[in-house]
Amino acid sequence: MIKDSSDDDIVFGPAASESDVPNEDLGGEELDGDDLDGDDTGGEVRIGEEVFRDIVVPESANGQRIDFFLTQACDGFSRTQITQAIQAEGATLDGRTVRPSVRIQASQRIRFRMPEPPTDDTVPENIPLDVLYEDDGLVVVNKPPGMVVHPARGNWTGTLTSALAFRFQSLSDVGGPTRPGIVHRLDRDTSGVIVVAKTNAVHMHLSEQFANRVVEKEYFAITAARIDRDRDIIDMPIGRHPYQRDKMAIREHHETSKPASTFYEVISRHGRFTQVRVKPKTGRTHQIRVHLSHLGAAILCDRLYAGHAEVTMGMLTGTHDETKDKVLLDRQALHARKLTFEHPQSGKSMTFEAPLPADIMRVVNVLERLP
Structure with a gap:
């Protein structure tokens, strides 16, 4: 896998080889259990097609949220999966259905319906796709916001790869079984143009173009602050955040840092908002988001870097009556607007553009009416 891409964009080259006792009146089949912190955390029991886990809360977990505790107690599942299972009335505490935020006490008894385990292969799903272009070698798609590109921990369904697998008979397998056709990636909340390979030869050619930085990428963003300079290049190295593992940061002379350049x-x-055209010259995880945040102009609704996750008309206009409290945007205002590359088969330069999606346009329309 070659990690070389624009904001939230990872290029996929050849994949590496991958090599308490249950209640007696349930009539279920007892499965293997394990211990947490040496206390009695119970075992698993199968009732029909469903698997439940019975746990007695240990002293070490006294006062914890139930979703946090179960994430630690149930290996192989993310906190998102655990939370969703609890929200679907999948957990009881001393016999009562509870919410994910409930605090547990020592000696209480939890019964938890285990989520379905993820599969190693992409499962085709009939999900609509906005196809911008297709030929016998590749497909260009306008990815909607909120869609994860490929299955990963906590996101096993509803992905772009599931939609692609349902619609197309043949896709490249260079990226591995969970990433058919996927050459590069856009973050879940970044919408816009993404190219998909149908054959391995096309995949390899496209991967090389991304790796050599000859693919031209243009993004549209709205920042939550005014940018004074009309244009500039930000040359600042990006590495892992020192204490927040899901974030990146400007870090010089650190082992995780790599050069990063954004025009x-x-x-x-x-007013205090700016519409901006962004062209990353290098490709680092969260590059655009980190660089604009470094300017003091984080992307609007960027949960990680702007500190807020939604915006209303009242927030944009500076008024706060009930008629203007409707949420206009609830994800980062970042859109992969254009992608230019050389077609691997014809050798021609091709440019694909995805129009701004409706949620970002709602914000643009309000901003353009401001004095």
Whole structure:
């Protein structure tokens, strides 16, 4: 796997080889259990097609949230999966259905319906796709916001790869069984243009273009602050955040840091907000988001770097009456607008553009009416 991409964009080259006792009146089949912190955490029992886990809360977990505790107690599942299972009335505490936020006490008894385990292969799903272009070698898709590109921990269904597997008979397998056709990636909350390979030869050619940085990528963003310079290049190395593992940060002379360069150009300013065109020259995880945040102009609704996850008309206009409290945008205002590359088969330069999605356009329309 070659990690070389624009913001939230990872290029996929050849994949590496992958090599208490249950209640007696349930009539279920007891499965192997394990211990947590040496206390009696119970075992698992199968009732029909469902598997439950019975746990007696140990002293060490006294006062913890039930979703946090079960994430530690049930290996192989993310906290998101555990939370979703609890929300689906999958957990009882001393016989009562509870919410994920409930605090547990020592000696209480939990019965938890285990989520379905993830599979190693992509499961085709009939999910609509906005296909911008297709030929016998590749497909270009306008990815909607909220869609994960490929299955990963906590996101095993509803992915772009599931939609692709359902719609297309043949896709490249260079990236491995869970990433058919996937050459590069966009983050879940970043919408826009993404190219998919149908054959291995096309996949390898596209991967090489991304790795050599000859693919031109243009993003549209709205920042939650005014950018004073009309245009500039940000050259600042990016590495892992020192204490938040899901974030990146500007870090010089650190073992995780890599050079990063981003060109930006202001499209228009609206009070304290800015519409901006961004062209990453290098490709690092969260590059655009980190660089704009470094300017003091984090992307609007960027949960990680702006500190807020939604915006209303009242927040944009500075008024806060009930008629203006409707949420206009609830994900980062970042859109992969254009992608230019050489077609692996014809050798021609091709540019694909995805129009701004409806949620970002709602914000643009409000901003452009501001004085």
